[in-house]
Amino acid sequence: MLPMSPVPLLSLLLLALQIVWSSTPQEPKVQGSPQPEISSLHHPTWSLGLQLYRSIRIGASKTNTIISPLLLANSLLALGGGANGSTVAQFHDLLRITQNEKAVGEALTRALKSVREANGTSYTLHSSSALFSKHAPELEKSFLEKLQTHFGLQHVALEDAQKETDMEMLQSWAKSGMDGEETAALEQALETKPGAVILANALRFKGFWDRGFHESQELRNFLGTKYTKVPMMHRTGVYRHYEDMENMLQVLELGLWEGKASMVLLLPFHVEGLARLDRLLTLDQVEKWLGKLNSTSMALSLPRAKMSSAINLKKQLATLGLVDACNETSADFSTASSMGRGKLHLGAVLHWTSLELAPESGSIDGMHEDEDVEKPKTFYADHSFIILVRDNSTGALLMIGALDHTDSSAIHDEL
Structure with a gap:
């Protein structure tokens, strides 16, 4: 019997590797372009x-x-x-x-x-x-x-x-x-x-999202330092998310169109002022939060606000x-x-x-149907939260802020 030639043997090995790879569970696809991992925040900003x-x-x-x-x-x-x-x-x-x-x-x-x-x-x-x-x-x-x-x-x-x-x-x-x-x-x-x-x-x-949000016609309560009524924007999909149980907050990263920038939201578990979260906002702590973000099925609701x-x-x-x-x-x-x-x-x-937080995507056809996700975690931003805007190419911190209240009509009957 003649020995097998090297070429067929190599083909068999490549075929075997392809079969193993195709049977390996893949990470859920995150909306928009892949976001770079944040290993450190050394940019002077x-x-x-x-x-x-x-x-x-x-x-x-x-x-x-x-x-x-x-x-x-x-x-x-x-x-x-x-x-x-x-x-x-x-x-x-x-x-x-x-x-x-x-x-x-x-x-x-x-x-x-x-x-x-x-x-x-x-x-x-x-x-x-x-x-x-x-x-x-x-x-x-x-x-x-x-x-x-x-x-x-x-x-x-x-x-x-x-x-x-x-x-x-x-x-x-x-x-x-x-x-x-x-x-x-x-x-x-x-x-x-x-x-x-x-x-x-x-x-x-x-900012313009990778995929647009659906805006509700019904006004909802925003419970900040002032209680107001605001239109809320909704979307389901896979996003990078982390729940810090010890510090009682959610961290959510939202990619902007073409992946050149991203917005990170820090939302307390419960309705409260931001004084506690403000004190937590150190370089080391933010780096830990961003390092623990994972692709997660999410149901999002954000206020349309400026x-x-x-x-x-x-x-x-x-x-x-x-x-x-x-x-x-x-x-x-x-x-x-x-x-x-x-x-x-x-x-x-x-x-x-x-x-400004608005529902639009960066694309004309950016408003697609919600992704079909199972058992999504809820991120309902109906109370005060912190916003970070990061340039993904250089890691620079473009903006940082806190939404304590919205400039909408007050809720007179719930104060």
Whole structure:
């Protein structure tokens, strides 16, 4: 008998492997493009965003909060480029720059580029960043050019007018940067002392799902810091989900169209304020939650809502260590201005943001029938929850916020 030739033997082995593979149970298909696993959150936007979020929320009135760590980190790095001495050291500490400032700058640049490329597919986003100055020492031309070309910040000189006029101009700038959306008014007083500069960001965001939600015509209760009636959006399917029984919350990841970004929701098991969850929001804890997400059959209900906020972050940034930059005596922005130390300081860090939760998909035919899933877990977001928006290409934290209430009609008979 002749020995079997190598070619038929190889064919038999490949056939056997194919049979074994086809009989192996497969992971359920998750809606949309595959999402990258999150093994660590080392992007500088995460540390800044989580720390700043907690600082804003501690002791504050329980109202909607939303900020963009990516936009803010880029602006802070830009302004820090004009600082020296302990002032620049505090910018570096805040942004976790240990040795290589260039590497952090490149990480933020890549993230901003990725966000711009995803704009119009995974979401619509309108944003603007600027440095305003009034009665400030003359700023170096090279510094202003770098603000514009490297970081995308405009420089705007405020007119010699009253504080109310300055605020109207800033409000108008924010509205334009958010594509005409009416912006929330800042409650904090605006500092216009000689030498003060104002760092400002404005961002408007609306995500598009891989598959659209079905919107209910019936209004349902949303039990936040205000009890209101809202339209709810519904969908069943397979999503990445985790239940933290110890901390009594659900973690849900929702892919946006074409998989370029995702939204993560943190929902308490029961109706409660978010103070307990806010305290849990550390880098280590968020990394644990995201690392435990698994594909799960889900029945989802989300409120159709828009959240917005306007805040001067100067106080919170000082609490996190950015002290010298805000002090008109100790601030050293000698690289930004030839007038030297003590003549230029940070008077305000203004931040306008809005995020809309709507039922639309990123595709015209994105509204498909619900997936046929068995025994789905329920994620019913009829009470306050936290939202994280992540750029999937770079890992950057684009937005972080809390929906404490909706701007809908109040429930008068259930209070």
